[in-house]
Amino acid sequence: MSSFNQALTSTLGKKLIMALTGLFLCAFLIVHLIGNLQLFKDDAGKAFNDYAYFMTHFTPIKAVSYLLYASIIIHALYALILTVYNRKARPIGYASFAGDKNSTWSSRNMGILGTVLLVFIATHMANFWWKFHNDEVPYIEYRTDLNTLETQVTELNASEFTDYQNFTQDGQEVTRARDLYKQVAYAFQNPILVAFYVLAMAAMSFHLIHGFNSAFQSLGFNHRKYIPIVRFLALWVFGIIIPIAFAAMPLYFFFCK
Amino acid sequence: MSEERTMNLTLKVWRQKNENEKGKFVTIQANGISSDMSFLEMLDVVNEDLTRKGEDPIYFDHDCREGICGMCSLHINGRPHGPKQGTTTCQLHMRSFHDGQTIVIEPWRAAAFPVIKDLAVDRTAFERIQQAGGYVSVNTGGVPDGNAIPIPKPSADEAFESATCIGCGACVAACKNASAMLFVSAKISQYALLPQGQAERYQRAQAMVEQMDREGFGACTVTKACEAECPVGIKLTNIARMNREYFNAKFFKEKTAHS
Structure with missing residues (x-):
C-alpha cells in the first residue's frame, strides 16, 4: 500500500477526509446563503430565478456542484464507517457514563445532528433541486420597460416555454425563466415543512460549531495564535449568522407572503 | 480542611473472574469509612472485610499511591479517576463523597484494554505503542554535556508538559470512542519538540500511529473529554501536533533516498 493510501485509511486519515469534506461544505454554505438572499428581493422572484438559471448552467459552477454532491456522500459515508469503527473500540459500554461532565x-452526538441534516438535505433537494x-x-x-423600468409579470404555460x-x-427586456421562486413560496406555505427547516x-448550528472547530484540529491546526479566529468564525458565522439567515427564509415566506 | 466524618456507602463493583468469563455488578456495603481515606484505602478496608469473610477481595491496580505512577485506574460514577479534575484515584479522597451515597465502580472499558480481573485492565497496548517509536535511540559513546544542545525555553516547557503523561489510560476511558490519541500524541510531542527527537521524528509518528490503530483504539471526535479527565492536564494541542507530524511524514517526507 502506498504511503498516501495508508495515510488515508488510518484513523487520522479518515478524520482528515471528514475535515476536508466538512470544510468544503461549510464554504458552500456561504455561497448558497449569498445566492439565496435574492429570495428576500421584492421583484416577483426575477433575481432569484436568474440566479437559479446561472447556477445550473455555468460550467465551472456545475463542475463544483459534482464535487459538492461527492462531499456530502463521502462525509456521510465516512461518518458511518468511523461510527462503526469507534463502537468496536468499546464493545462493552459503561453502566454509568457522565459524558456531560x-x-x-x-x-x-454529531452523528444524530448529521443524520437530521442528511434527511434535511434529501428533503431540500427533492423539493427544489x-x-x-x-x-x-x-x-x-x-x-x-427600459424607459420606465416597470416590470410586468405573466405566468407561462408549459407549451409557451422552451428554455431560459x-x-x-x-424597448422591453424580456426574461423567460423557470419560476423556482414560486415553488419556494408554495413549499413554504406548509407549516410542517417550515418547522422542519427551522429545526x-x-x-446545523450545533453541528457546525463543533464541526468547524474540530476540522482544524483534525487537519493539525491548533495554536493559541490563530485558534481564537477559528472559534469566532465557528460560533458567529457558522453557528449563528448562517443558520439564522437560512431559517429566516421559510419563516419569511410562511408569515410574510 | 473539613473535619473527619465517618460514612456508610453502597458500592456497585464490577466483578469478573478473568478475561474470558462474563462479569457482573456486585453490590457491596462499605461501612464506617473515614472521609480522610483515599479511595484506594476505602477499597483496602472493603477488601480486608471480604478476606475476613473468606470471600475473594476486589482486584484493582495501584502502585505508588502518590499520583505519579499512572497505575491506578477505576471508572467511578461515570468518570475516570472519579468526580475530581486533575487527580488520580489514589489522590481522590472519600470527602468527595457523602454518607449513604451509591458509588458505581467499573474498569476502563476499551477493546484494547481487556479486563484481567475485576477492575484491573491490561494496558500493555500502551507499552506496545511506546515500543513502536516512543523513544530516542542513543548510540554508545561518552555522555553528552548537559547544556551542549541549546533548546528554546518554550519548546522545553511544552515538551515537558507533554512528558508529564503518566500513561494511566484515563483519556481512553473517558473518550466515547475509546480513543488513545491524547496518550499517543503526548508521547509523540515530547520528542517532536526537542532536538534529540529530530532524527527519528517522522518514523516515530508513523510507527506509533500505526501501532495505535493496530491495537484497536477508536478515532478522535474532539469531544475534549480526554483533556478534561486527564489527571496531569495533557492538552488537546498535542493531538493536533500528532496529526501534523503524521500527515507531514506520510505526504511530504521521503521513506528512502531518491535513486
Whole structure:
C-alpha cells in the first residue's frame, strides 16, 4: 500500500477526509446563503430565478456542484464507517457514563445532528433541486420597460416555454425563466415543512460549531495564535449568522407572503 | 480542611473472574469509612472485610499511591479517576463523597484494554505503542554535556508538559470512542519538540500511529473529554501536533533516498 493510501485509511486519515469534506461544505454554505438572499428581493422572484438559471448552467459552477454532491456522500459515508469503527473500540459500554461532565452534548452526538441534516438535505433537494431539474416548476415571463423600468409579470404555460431566454424587444427586456421562486413560496406555505427547516437549521448550528472547530484540529491546526479566529468564525458565522439567515427564509415566506 | 466524618456507602463493583468469563455488578456495603481515606484505602478496608469473610477481595491496580505512577485506574460514577479534575484515584479522597451515597465502580472499558480481573485492565497496548517509536535511540559513546544542545525555553516547557503523561489510560476511558490519541500524541510531542527527537521524528509518528490503530483504539471526535479527565492536564494541542507530524511524514517526507 502506498504511503498516501495508508495515510488515508488510518484513523487520522479518515478524520482528515471528514475535515476536508466538512470544510468544503461549510464554504458552500456561504455561497448558497449569498445566492439565496435574492429570495428576500421584492421583484416577483426575477433575481432569484436568474440566479437559479446561472447556477445550473455555468460550467465551472456545475463542475463544483459534482464535487459538492461527492462531499456530502463521502462525509456521510465516512461518518458511518468511523461510527462503526469507534463502537468496536468499546464493545462493552459503561453502566454509568457522565459524558456531560467532561464534554458538550453536540460533540458527543454529531452523528444524530448529521443524520437530521442528511434527511434535511434529501428533503431540500427533492423539493427544489429535483423539481427544477425535472421541469416540475411553473414558468414565468418578466417584461421590463427600459424607459420606465416597470416590470410586468405573466405566468407561462408549459407549451409557451422552451428554455431560459433573455432578450430585448421593442424597448422591453424580456426574461423567460423557470419560476423556482414560486415553488419556494408554495413549499413554504406548509407549516410542517417550515418547522422542519427551522429545526434542521438549529441542528446545523450545533453541528457546525463543533464541526468547524474540530476540522482544524483534525487537519493539525491548533495554536493559541490563530485558534481564537477559528472559534469566532465557528460560533458567529457558522453557528449563528448562517443558520439564522437560512431559517429566516421559510419563516419569511410562511408569515410574510 | 473539613473535619473527619465517618460514612456508610453502597458500592456497585464490577466483578469478573478473568478475561474470558462474563462479569457482573456486585453490590457491596462499605461501612464506617473515614472521609480522610483515599479511595484506594476505602477499597483496602472493603477488601480486608471480604478476606475476613473468606470471600475473594476486589482486584484493582495501584502502585505508588502518590499520583505519579499512572497505575491506578477505576471508572467511578461515570468518570475516570472519579468526580475530581486533575487527580488520580489514589489522590481522590472519600470527602468527595457523602454518607449513604451509591458509588458505581467499573474498569476502563476499551477493546484494547481487556479486563484481567475485576477492575484491573491490561494496558500493555500502551507499552506496545511506546515500543513502536516512543523513544530516542542513543548510540554508545561518552555522555553528552548537559547544556551542549541549546533548546528554546518554550519548546522545553511544552515538551515537558507533554512528558508529564503518566500513561494511566484515563483519556481512553473517558473518550466515547475509546480513543488513545491524547496518550499517543503526548508521547509523540515530547520528542517532536526537542532536538534529540529530530532524527527519528517522522518514523516515530508513523510507527506509533500505526501501532495505535493496530491495537484497536477508536478515532478522535474532539469531544475534549480526554483533556478534561486527564489527571496531569495533557492538552488537546498535542493531538493536533500528532496529526501534523503524521500527515507531514506520510505526504511530504521521503521513506528512502531518491535513486
